[in-house]
Amino acid sequence: MNEDYFDKVLSNTRTAADQWNKFAAECGDVEAFKKAFHLRPTANKDKTTIVSTLKHKPMRGAYTKDTEIAKFLKNLYNQELYKEGLDYNTIEARKAVLTEMGFKETSRSKDKVHECKLQANMINAMSGDSALKSFLKVENLTFIASEFILFPKSDQEKNLKGHKVDIVGYDGLNKIFFFELKTPENKEGNPVKQVSEYLEIYSSKRKEQTIDVLSNYPINSIKTGDVEFHGYVVYGYSDNLDTANSKPFLRDEPGVIYFK
Numbered sequence: 001m002n003e004d005y006f007d008k009v010l011s012n013t014r015t016a017a018d019q020w021n022k023f024a025a026e027c028g029d030v031e032a033f034k035k036a037f038h039l040r041p042t043a044n045k046d047k048t049t050i051v052s053t054l055k056h057k058p059m060r061g062a063y064t065k066d067t068e069i070a071k072f073l074k075n076l077y078n079q080e081l082y083k084e085g086l087d088y089n090t091i092e093a094r095k096a097v098l099t100e101m102g103f104k105e106t107s108r109s110k111d112k113v114h115e116c117k118l119q120a121n122m123i124n125a126m127s128g129d130s131a132l133k134s135f136l137k138v139e140n141l142t143f144i145a146s147e148f149i150l151f152p153k154s155d156q157e158k159n160l161k162g163h164k165v166d167i168v169g170y171d172g173l174n175k176i177f178f179f180e181l182k183t184p185e186n187k188e189g190n191p192v193k194q195v196s197e198y199l200e201i202y203s204s205k206r207k208e209q210t211i212d213v214l215s216n217y218p219i220n221s222i223k224t225g226d227v228e229f230h231g232y233v234v235y236g237y238s239d240n241l242d243t244a245n246s247k248p249f250l251r252d253e254p255g256v257i258y259f260k
Contacts, residue, residue, distance in 0.1 A: 006150055006209055008043035012066050013216045016041045016048045019069035020218040027077055035124050036082035039069065039218040040146060050076075051146060052103055055084060056091050058120035059146070062102030075101070114183045119146065119166055122181065122237040126169060131241040135248070135257065136230075138171040142220050150202070150209055163201050168214065170222050176214065178202070178231040184258075186235075195231040195254035203229030232257050 016039050024030045040049040040061065048069055049061040064072040076082060081094055099105065108116070123143050126132060133141050145168040169177035178198045180191050202210045207229075214222045231254040242258040249255035 005043050008046075009041060009150060010209075010213055010216065012043065012046060012048060013041040013213050013218070015046075015066040016069055017216055017218040017221070019048075019066065020073070023070040023073040023077075026074070033073075033077055033082045034219060036084070037073070037076060038123070038143070038146065041066075041213075041218070050103075052098065053120035053123050054082075054098075055117075055120070056095050057098055057103050059116040060098070060103040060105070062098075062104075064102075072101075111183055111186055115181055115186075118183065118237045119181050122167060122179070122234070125237075125239075126167075129239075129241075131239075131243075132257075135241060135243060135246060136171075136175075136177065138173075138175060140172040141177070142170050142172060144168040144170050144176075144214060144217055144220050144222065150206060150213065163198060165198055165202070170214075170220070172223070174224060174227050176203075176222065176227050176229050178229065179234050180232070181234050181237065184236045191233040192254050192256065195233055196252070199229055199231045199252060199254070230255070235259065 020039060027033055036052065036054050038051050038053070040051050042049060044063070046066045047063045048066050049063055050069070050072060051059060051061045053059065062072075079094075079097065081098060086094070123146065126141050126143055129141070133139065146166065148165040148168050149163060151163070165178045166181045167177075167179040169179060171177075178195060180195050180198070182191055211222070211225045211227065215225065230249040232249060233254060234257045236259040238259045240260040242260050245258045247256045
């Protein structure tokens with residue numbers, strides 16, 4: 001493992017958490033804000049990505065210096081850029097402001113655009129999704145991280161390509177969930193094998209490092225190091241979980257969740 005890279009991720013994670021706490025202490029409606037933006041610490045030159053889960057900017061991110069996160073978040077909050085349910089002209093105006101702040105549109109395939117929308121929807125809804133929690137056999141399900149990764153691109157290019165977890169969830173007790181989202185139409189690759197590799201890397205070979213980072217994560221973090229890791233491929237996301245065809249996680253064998 002690239003220890004220098006990991007040390008940067010962990011250091012930036014701690015700084016991001018401190019900056020978030022500073023912002024949250026002064027934010028009047030932090031719960032509403034958390035439904036629109038979250039933080040993604042990186043090892044990229046002491047920068048953190050602020051990620052949007054807004055319907056009009058799903059999974060778009062803007063870089064900011066780790067020491068200026070609270071200031072950046074306060075700017076978003078003061079301009080009420082976290083609010084949904086607005087008229088078309090207001091949304092378009094706010095999209096323009098977000099783009100100017102760094103939440104730029106990128107060239108993506110139709111399938112990837114759809115996947116980003118699914119990912120944002122699941123992040124926003126998972127804590128209140130009673131059907132999903134029932135299927136996972138947990139009382140609580142909290143979003144922790146998106147696009148979670150602990151090693152540099154150079155490692156990915158060699159032998160660890162693709163080990164970037166779409167969504168990390170947590171039951172508040174002792175279960176961490178890795179969710180790999182796919183559109184229902186996406187038949188490419190072997191996502192079950194992909195999730196198996198996530199589990200092998202993060203819950204075995206790099207368990208200690210994974211717990212270190214997730215224990216210090218901004219906004220929501222895990223509360224104990226004594227955890228189990230469960231992995232799932234998720235096809236689609238809606239309020240209609242297909243329990244008949246979905247398969248639970250079994251030991252180290254990833255589960256598969258289908259939504260209608």
